[in-house]
Amino acid sequence: MATTQVIAPEKNAASNSERVPDPCVVVIFGASGDLTKRKLLPALYHLEQANLLPKDFAVLGVARRALETTFAPDMKEGIIAGGGVEESEAQLGPFVDRVQYFAMNFDDGDGYDALKKKLAELDGKFNTQGNRLFYLATAPEYFSDIINYLGEHKMAQPEKDKDGKTPWVHTIIEKPFGHDLESARALNDEVNKVFHEDQIFRIDHYLGKETVQNILVFRFANSIFESVWNRNYIDHVEITAAESIGIEGRGPFYEQAGALRDVVQNHVMELLSFVAMEPPISFQSEAVRVEKVKVWKAINPIKLEDTVRGQYGPSTIGGKAVPGYREEDRVSPESQTETFAALRLEIDNWRWAGVPFYIRAGKRLEKRVTEITIQFKQPPMHLFQGGECHNTEAVEPNLISMRIQPDEGISLRFGAKLPGPSMDLSPVQMNFSYADAFGKSSANGYERLLLDAMLGDGTLFTHRDGVEATWALMTPVLKAWKENPLKDLPNYAAGTWGPEAADELLASQGRKWRKL
């Protein structure tokens, strides 16, 4: 049953026209990988459907294998399967005609001359005017090579064209951006030698999610929440990023990553910054960035006793046997890699001092759910107890839950009087559902980020100082974990809510995770 009514008029389509980028080629390095087919091409096609792509536009997939004849049809399949698109759609054929392919080795300097020629040829064919959006979607070990070769071959800072116009070049860099503070700094140094900071778009796909952007709208476009959004009213904050899937054949990657590097350092820390930041002076990139970095810098160093790691063991889920992490393909049978991480954080600033932030993320948990819960303090006195109030235990604290995915929405829990002759209470919940209010969407989050990167708008991307601030927090934890290996791994069964120690992290302070 729908519980949300949209009162405001629907989005004015005319406003979209201001957001159409200049003619350009989107050049995807590592285009044979899953991301291009499953996310990037469907997202670009969604932009095309919304008339948000320039008329003069092309996509060039770049990878090692010779895929010249199969790439475009393969991408078409991806758009249909992953984009909620019918094969018969009139725009699909002409869009796919603009999808091209170029085979090269990323570490072969000569290949970049040929790439440059190919791009000039595409400019002639599609009138794309020398503007480029490079997208680095390769394995991270190629990031440096590609960036340096683009610099050496003068593809990063193009010269004026014959009309005296300087084309733009923007570069999206996929995560992981480094694997600790030192490597992130080194990569930043390399990137900044070749590109100006305003040409670089370090992507975190969580920031493309409507529900994540909506945290800022919820907080700063409504006046009723801001006055209670602080230590005077909030007891604690929980952030859960739970996945029910395992590592999906990504053993070699995950062995090097683990939950802290894969999800906490980036996605979860982004969520936390949106929940905790001060109102920026505008929604301009620089203003938002400054406030986010202030939050990360205000977090106290994380003590080992405020951390929990876990690794899933084998189990049976829905009648099907599921392997433990150590039994997964190309994973060491003695692996210490964590598939679950929980942390207790303290943000030592005026707004949040004394309010614990509990965060947890993991693979093979009971269900897929990403949610932020703000739990408020209990009222200052127990008015409803004794006399005609019989069920005082039903007085639950107020909660605001922001469901990032799935079943996107926000709910508010409060106490209500149970109908009847006595003063008995019951918690009730008000729900806002995105799907009920605005309809279901097949967007995957990359639409907005690709569009913003073409337009040169860095508001929803991570800047150098932000990446380094989050790595500065996580690197000591990684070091402490390495120095203190666990003997009891695996310590949770696949399909559960993680190790018991994660419950103890809250129980030791008289709290428990909200049941999701």
Ligand code: BG6
């Ligand atoms: C990626 C991680 O960044 O995010 C994956 O590398 C994870 O391991 C994924 O599964 C989760 O994204 P989403 O959008 O499904 O929550």
